[in-house]
Amino acid sequence: MYFGELKIPDELLRALDANEVVFFCGAGVSIPPPSGLPDFTRLAQQIAEQVAPDKKILPPEVEKEDAFLGRLLREGRDVHKSAAHLLLNRKSSPTELHGSLLRLFKLPEHVRVVTTNFDPHFSTANRKVFGKKKAAEHVAPSLPLGDDFSGIVYLHGAAAVTHRDLVLTDEDFGKAYITKGWASSFLVSLFQRYVVVFIGYSHHDVTMTYLARGLTPFYLRERYVFCTNDETDVSNWKSLGIQVIDYPRADNCENQHQSLTNGVRELEKHMGLRLSTQLKSVRARVRRAPPEGPKDVELIKHWLKTPPLADAFCGSVKRRDWCDWLAENGYFNGVFAASIDKTATPLSKDIVDIFTRFAANSVLVRFPAWLLGLITKNGSPLSAVFLKQLVHQLCSVAGTSKKTGKYFGAWINILLRQHRECVFGYRAVRLLRGCELTKHRVFVLQILECLLQPKITFESLDLSSSLLSGLEDERTKVPEPELTLQLSWDNADTDCLSYILTDFLPGALPHMAAELCDFATKKIELAHRLVPAAAIEKREIERLDFGRSSIVEHEQDRYGRGDPLNVLIDIARDAMIHLLQFAPEAAESQIACWWKSEIPVFHRLAVFAEGRDMRCTADDLLLMLVDRRLIFPLATRKEAFDVLASAYPKATDASRKCVIASITDQDFGNRKKDR
Numbered sequence: 001m002y003f004g005e006l007k008i009p010d011e012l013l014r015a016l017d018a019n020e021v022v023f024f025c026g027a028g029v030s031i032p033p034p035s036g037l038p039d040f041t042r043l044a045q046q047i048a049e050q051v052a053p054d055k056k057i058l059p060p061e062v063e064k065e066d067a068f069l070g071r072l073l074r075e076g077r078d079v080h081k082s083a084a085h086l087l088l089n090r091k092s093s094p095t096e097l098h099g100s101l102l103r104l105f106k107l108p109e110h111v112r113v114v115t116t117n118f119d120p121h122f123s124t125a126n127r128k129v130f131g132k133k134k135a136a137e138h139v140a141p142s143l144p145l146g147d148d149f150s151g152i153v154y155l156h157g158a159a160a161v162t163h164r165d166l167v168l169t170d171e172d173f174g175k176a177y178i179t180k181g182w183a184s185s186f187l188v189s190l191f192q193r194y195v196v197v198f199i200g201y202s203h204h205d206v207t208m209t210y211l212a213r214g215l216t217p218f219y220l221r222e223r224y225v226f227c228t229n230d231e232t233d234v235s236n237w238k239s240l241g242i243q244v245i246d247y248p249r250a251d252n253c254e255n256q257h258q259s260l261t262n263g264v265r266e267l268e269k270h271m272g273l274r275l276s277t278q279l280k281s282v283r284a285r286v287r288r289a290p291p292e293g294p295k296d297v298e299l300i301k302h303w304l305k306t307p308p309l310a311d312a313f314c315g316s317v318k319r320r321d322w323c324d325w326l327a328e329n330g331y332f333n334g335v336f337a338a339s340i341d342k343t344a345t346p347l348s349k350d351i352v353d354i355f356t357r358f359a360a361n362s363v364l365v366r367f368p369a370w371l372l373g374l375i376t377k378n379g380s381p382l383s384a385v386f387l388k389q390l391v392h393q394l395c396s397v398a399g400t401s402k403k404t405g406k407y408f409g410a411w412i413n414i415l416l417r418q419h420r421e422c423v424f425g426y427r428a429v430r431l432l433r434g435c436e437l438t439k440h441r442v443f444v445l446q447i448l449e450c451l452l453q454p455k456i457t458f459e460s461l462d463l464s465s466s467l468l469s470g471l472e473d474e475r476t477k478v479p480e481p482e483l484t485l486q487l488s489w490d491n492a493d494t495d496c497l498s499y500i501l502t503d504f505l506p507g508a509l510p511h512m513a514a515e516l517c518d519f520a521t522k523k524i525e526l527a528h529r530l531v532p533a534a535a536i537e538k539r540e541i542e543r544l545d546f547g548r549s550s551i552v553e554h555e556q557d558r559y560g561r562g563d564p565l566n567v568l569i570d571i572a573r574d575a576m577i578h579l580l581q582f583a584p585e586a587a588e589s590q591i592a593c594w595w596k597s598e599i600p601v602f603h604r605l606a607v608f609a610e611g612r613d614m615r616c617t618a619d620d621l622l623l624m625l626v627d628r629r630l631i632f633p634l635a636t637r638k639e640a641f642d643v644l645a646s647a648y649p650k651a652t653d654a655s656r657k658c659v660i661a662s663i664t665d666q667d668f669g670n671r672k673k674d675r
Contacts, residue, residue: 003270005247006263011222012245015195016104016271018307018350020221022190023101025115025122026207028200032255034093037119038086040065040206046086051077066206070169084163087119095255098125100264101199102135104271106279110311111135112194114153116167116207120160122152140165141182145392146189148357155183156207173206191221198225199260203236226260278303279312286316290325304331307350314358320367327374331355336380353385360389368407375414382414387422391415395430408434412443416450423450425493432504437511444508445519451497452564453490454527456534458483485531487544494562501561501570509578514586517575520568521593521602527565528599543635545569545601550638551608569601576609584615595628600635607639611646618650626662 002008015021027039038046041057044065048055052075057068069079098121105111108130115122126134136151138144139158144151156167156176167176167183176183190196201208225237229246237244247259255261282303291297303309317323326332330347334356347355363371375382382390394411412431415422423431428447435444508516532539544565549556551573560566579587587609594606610616610624621643625631630640648656 003266004263005259022112022194024198026200047082050082066170080163084159087159094121094125102129108135116156118159143186146186147193196223283316335386338380489564497567513575513578520572611643618647619655621647622655
């Protein structure tokens with residue numbers, strides 16, 4: 001269908017109707033007047049003129065603009081501040097296209113615009129188009145979920161917020177798309193979920209070279225690009241799986257892309273005529289009670305087949321009786337992995353997702369008891385879509401809503417009854433932050449178990465192909481594949497485990513030191529016993545703490561601090577320190593258990609704990625080392641030497657002589673064995 005000189009594919013129109021389109025806007029949107037801002041190449045030139053007049057930008061085939069700016073930055077030039085100064089130009093204002101793109105979305109909560117521009121023109125247009133109820137704005141690196149967001153996303157930062165986070169240099173792009181990857185993570189899920197329309201880009205833009213990393217061909221959603229019909233390298237767009245929507249260049253006009261502006265304006269009018277009246281009718285109807293007559297029921301079901309109207313419906317529900325009606329008619333089937341009502345009319349995936357998100361967001365906040373009752377009554381496992389939304393919403397409102405906070409423990413219980421993968425990484429961290437340690441200690445331990453659960457993985461090595469190659473004798477026996485066992489950990493995430501040690505543990509110890517010490521002890525023991533238990537042939541328990549140089553924090557251990565076993569050792573250590581001070585009887589009982597174990601790391605923890613016990617004299621400590629013969633064994637040598645260094649100067653002569661005699665006897669015995 002033509003809109004001015006733009007021929008918009010029917011598939012794109014249907015996606016717009018369904019509110020499934022993301023407009024991805026580049027520098028070309030802000031180049032025409034009255035904006036008049038530079039593209040990335042010209043911006044790099046202007047930055048160089050400001051901070052390094054003696055430097056000239058090289059042709060892009062020699063050095064890309066981001067690499068050039070990175071070189072200036074490494075020479076001490078503040079390219080980020082200069083860029084912000086150039087783009088925050090008071091003489092520059094939004095183009096008509098900025099506003100038209102936003103008006104394609106009839107509700108601010110439906111807006112989905114992603115821009116790699118740094119200028120504030122979309123924010124200005126946002127205020128003009130929607131007023132006080134403007135669309136949400138997200139500025140990198142703090143980005144929402146790529147497959148479930150609304151608003152305007154400044155993917156490469158915003159000059160009006162802070163110039164420090166602008167993605168300008170090759171190092172900035174590397175962090176955004178590779179090392180830290182917050183931009184690429186956002187884009188991967190975005191391209192999977194939405195139809196994307198690129199506008200204001202050229203295929204050879206620096207930005208597109210990075211965006212192309214997310215444009216892998218197996219994604220099923222369509223992607224389009226607006227470009228002039230004199231574009232010579234259309235094949236380059238097609239190679240990225242992007243369909244071209246071309247328009248003529250207006251060479252005799254101040255804005256050479258006026259045809260694009262005119263076409264989007266016509267599209268805006270078309271979209272407004274098709275939805276505005278129905279949206280008003282939907283909102284007005286939801287204010288009243290649910291329907292009873294068949295005609296009214298059919299009308300509402302007809303509305304709810306269209307995603308934008310379904311979105312408006314969900315956004316207007318304020319009465320609990322509407323939740324009852326939706327459940328009875330199968331609109332909450334997506335909450336569960338198995339359908340509640342097999343006789344309900346099948347809904348499209350988009351509609352199911354809308355009502356599933358509605359349940360996990362609005363219903364959870366407004367009617368938590370009702371939603372808990374629905375889930376309990378059904379008893380089926382929850383769907384992956386609902387669980388993802390539930391965790392995200394629960395983490396967002398933890399501690400901020402009295403109504404939701406009242407049921408926080410109940411929701412945690414439901415989550416922990418589902419798949420272990422529901423609680424991992426940053427989600428587990430945010431759930432830990434929401435837990436009340438005086439009330440939710442049992443859930444805290446279950447969340448920690450999701451992060452610190454050892455398991456065995458098997459690898460099969462097939463030797464038959466290499467050993468029997470070229471042999472055709474049927475009597476030749478084919479050897480059985482060899483199995484190797486390896487210890488691994490569920491959901492291990494270094495950053496999250498580091499958070500447990502630095503932020504969570506200090507606040508948790510006053511409330512649950514004994515439980516944490518017992519938890520860490522059991523997980524360490526399980527990790528050591530899994531491999532011998534699962535081995536085909538008999539194997540002894542092996543030491544897993546060889547890489548741990550010391551029980552106390554040590555410079556040599558800094559790189560392995562986020563290792564799950566080291567985290568468990570640190571939890572046991574810090575919990576023991578707390579118990580020694582505030583619950584010495586519990587500490588004594590735990591130390592006794594460590595001594596009884598055959599696992600060496602527990603002996604190391606026990607030696608450390610004895611050395612920290614204020615009730616033990618220097619003589620007691622030296623006699624402990626002698627009686628348990630701890631000085632020479634490699635496993636306990638570091639902790640034994642630490643205790644020896646601390647206690648020996650304070651001990652009596654008799655205890656010192658006893659230690660010397662023990663060392664002499666053990667050393668003589670070792671040399672005799674060597675002979």
